[in-house]
Amino acid sequence: MIDFIFTLDYEIYGNGHGSLKELVYEPALKLIDVFNRHKARLVFFIEVAELEIIESARVDPFINEVKKQIKFIKESGFEIGLHIHPQWYEARFQGGKWSLNNQEYNLCLLSEDRIEQLLNRAITYLRYLVQDHHFTPIAYRAGNWLINPAVRVVPALARQGIKIDSSVFKGGFQRSTGIDYRKAPADLYYWKFTDDANIPAESGLLLEIPIFTKMIPTWQFLRGKRLNLEKKAPSDEGLKDKISRRLRDFLRWKVPLKFDFCRLNLQELLSITEEIVTSDRRYHQGYKPIVLIGHTKDNPDIGMISAFLDYIRYKNIRTATFEETYRKLIDKV
Numbered sequence: 001m002i003d004f005i006f007t008l009d010y011e012i013y014g015n016g017h018g019s020l021k022e023l024v025y026e027p028a029l030k031l032i033d034v035f036n037r038h039k040a041r042l043v044f045f046i047e048v049a050e051l052e053i054i055e056s057a058r059v060d061p062f063i064n065e066v067k068k069q070i071k072f073i074k075e076s077g078f079e080i081g082l083h084i085h086p087q088w089y090e091a092r093f094q095g096g097k098w099s100l101n102n103q104e105y106n107l108c109l110l111s112e113d114r115i116e117q118l119l120n121r122a123i124t125y126l127r128y129l130v131q132d133h134h135f136t137p138i139a140y141r142a143g144n145w146l147i148n149p150a151v152r153v154v155p156a157l158a159r160q161g162i163k164i165d166s167s168v169f170k171g172g173f174q175r176s177t178g179i180d181y182r183k184a185p186a187d188l189y190y191w192k193f194t195d196d197a198n199i200p201a202e203s204g205l206l207l208e209i210p211i212f213t214k215m216i217p218t219w220q221f222l223r224g225k226r227l228n229l230e231k232k233a234p235s236d237e238g239l240k241d242k243i244s245r246r247l248r249d250f251l252r253w254k255v256p257l258k259f260d261f262c263r264l265n266l267q268e269l270l271s272i273t274e275e276i277v278t279s280d281r282r283y284h285q286g287y288k289p290i291v292l293i294g295h296t297k298d299n300p301d302i303g304m305i306s307a308f309l310d311y312i313r314y315k316n317i318r319t320a321t322f323e324e325t326y327r328k329l330i331d332k333v
């Protein structure tokens with residue numbers, strides 16, 4: 001049996017550029033509508049660090065609409081997950097733009113005390129956003145997918161009541177940040193872990209349900225909408241530096257393509273779905289929770305997403321939240 005878990009990272013660009021209205025509020029509004037029309041589930045990974053800092057600096061008046069929207073999302077029955085880009089917490093707004101603190105880019109590398117402090121702060125702010133002081137998100141996604149080294153961050157997440165991580169994307173490799181998921185278990189759809197997200201551990205503190213990827217030839221990756229979006233995303237390094245840094249990550253024959261409902265075209269989405277369905281029929285390996293990813297800032301094509309939701313219904317694939325998936329998996333792991 002296959003469940004699709006659609007997840008959406010709710011945030012502006014990674015270097016602080018862009019407006020909440022265009023990059024967060026408006027695309028989310030359209031996605032809420034299309035998922036509601038199809039009675040489909042969607043998990044919103046709310047990036048709390050930027051929202052807290054933008055609110056306290058009073059630089060984007062649209063924060064008030066965003067806060068109302070998050071409350072509405074929760075009340076409408078969509079799932080809320082925790083997403084943190086810690087480089088925002090010591091950010092400064094200077095000369096009309098944000099300068100972020102890249103010393104704290106990877107939460108996993110900070111001290112135990114600092115991790116605890118930032119997680120407390122993140123969850124407190126998320127509770128304030130949804131206006132429910134008892135709310136605890138079940139799922140977490142790390143900023144820039146950085147869940148390793150997991151040894152300090154995972155026990156801290158578990159102490160907060162988080163049960164699931166969805167940061168791993170199999171085959172992932174980024175020289176600049178140290179991401180390396182090339183050794184993640186190729187044949188598992190979920191596993192428990194504590195010290196290293198690549199290594200399943202029977203009594204692990206968190207359940208990993210990775211973002212689904214497909215390994216494709218590198219030349220095939222470097223074309224189409226994807227490359228345009230990579231070029232468009234503003235960054236503090238020049239375009240030439242950015243491209244040459246990314247090309248170093250691509251010095252291999254195959255790279256992972258994330259199952260991304262905002263970046264892939266319909267043909268790519270259908271072909272990945274077909275492969276998952278075929279492998280399910282052929283091998284019957286039991287329950288398969290498949291995580292898809294999207295970003296509000298990627299200008300999602302609502303007509304295409306609507307067609308894709310029609311298609312998966314026709315294929316009898318259900319959409320699920322992490323909460324529902326966790327209940328199904330709890331006695332299996």
Ligand SMILES: [Zn+2]
Nearest residue numbers: 009011143144
């Ligand atoms: Zn993010």
